[in-house]
Amino acid sequence: MGAAMPLSSDTRLRRFTTAEHWIHRLIAIDIGLLIVTAAFLYIPDLSSRVGNRYFFKMSHVILGFALPIPVILAFCFLAFRLDVRRLNRFTRVDWEWMRSKDRRTGRLAVGKFNAGQKLNAAFQFGAIIVMFVTGAFLWFNGLVSIDLRTGFTFVHDWLALLMTVVVIGHVYKAYREPYARQGLRTGFVPRDWAMREHRGWAEAMTDTASDSAKEG
């Protein structure tokens, strides 16, 4: 592990734009604080120790209603929309990747995102929608009957737990993969790393880069 080496222009590939970097950061901070405030509201040992229920409640509500802002903002950027399109589609390589035991060797021509990243992205996007809708109904509680409200509480509570587990897994994976983090932090990744992890994408990018160089 440790810090990745700085890269010269011919050994690195552009993976994310500055806009994507900031959007990811905003969403990460918002969801991180939502999990923390939820823990202070929900876990008896924590809530009894810190109290101040009104503060944590209002913080959680404001952070929750703010979450769509960076998500909607993200869709204003072409680079993000193109990445969403890549994340959406499961190719033959993705199915093979999930079954294979040598997914990190570069044998498979994995695209810009591997199947695990695609599953994570789809789950988190679905979870954000469901958490937002159920959370909004818990806040505007006059709109629904008690039975439905119990249902909204049930879904919001259980999905929060599941989402937290997946977020922890996501952070753990990123912690294990410094070049992936470097990609989001600086926008660039080493080409040889990309050839191992995302060969299909790296090869396409290399072709593009030489095209651009000719044009430039």
Place this chain on the structure above:
Amino acid sequence: MSGDDVDLTPAEGKPIGRRIVLGMAGAGAVAVVLGKQLTSVTSSAVGAVAPQIQSVIPATGGFRIYTVTNGYPEMTTTDYRLTITSGANVTTLTFNDLAALPQTSMTKDFQCVTGWRVDNVAWSGVLLRDIITAFELAQNGTALSFTSFDGAYTESLTMEQAMRPDVLVATSMLGGPISQEHGGPVRLVVAPMYAYKSIKWLDGIKATPAVEPGYWELRGYDTDAWVGKSNGRSDAPVV
């Protein structure tokens, strides 16, 4: 030409991502509708397998403990005092004084405005009505205001509400003393109203000329908090 335009992954492969998102939205909607039944299933399942972790597993029933201050205030029955202000008369009762007054027991559902509900909670203590009569509170005001020794929480009732036979100054819960987290040693139980009316850690009752809205009522909750008929909710009445 920008790199992104060239690097467009052809729209090959199945749109699994979209299916997952739509599937989650659909499953979420179904779970909302079935949530009431699912809650009782998970509640009994977790209760049977691991009752000690029930309080940290979502939506498994039971009490959830709320406090508006920093932790739970601590008070022994020996140190406990209840101050009753009726006009110019101020009386201080000890825990033993309360025990010497006529005792009443009742078993009522406990319904929180945030949705959870605990059926058949057994309380006993002194009917608020008996305290009102003994200290002539009705002669000195049209409403009561309550304070808590947590230093922050307050509550209120009209005199008419306070005279109901299901409003108790409770000194016992489920056959034992009221624990610290449940508002012990003495709390109010206003059974026909949402639980935020049932002030915990009760240390003061005062006759007031008019209703003085309590802690959550100053933050948007209804002052007349009848279960099923306030706060935009339609819960079944408690029994």
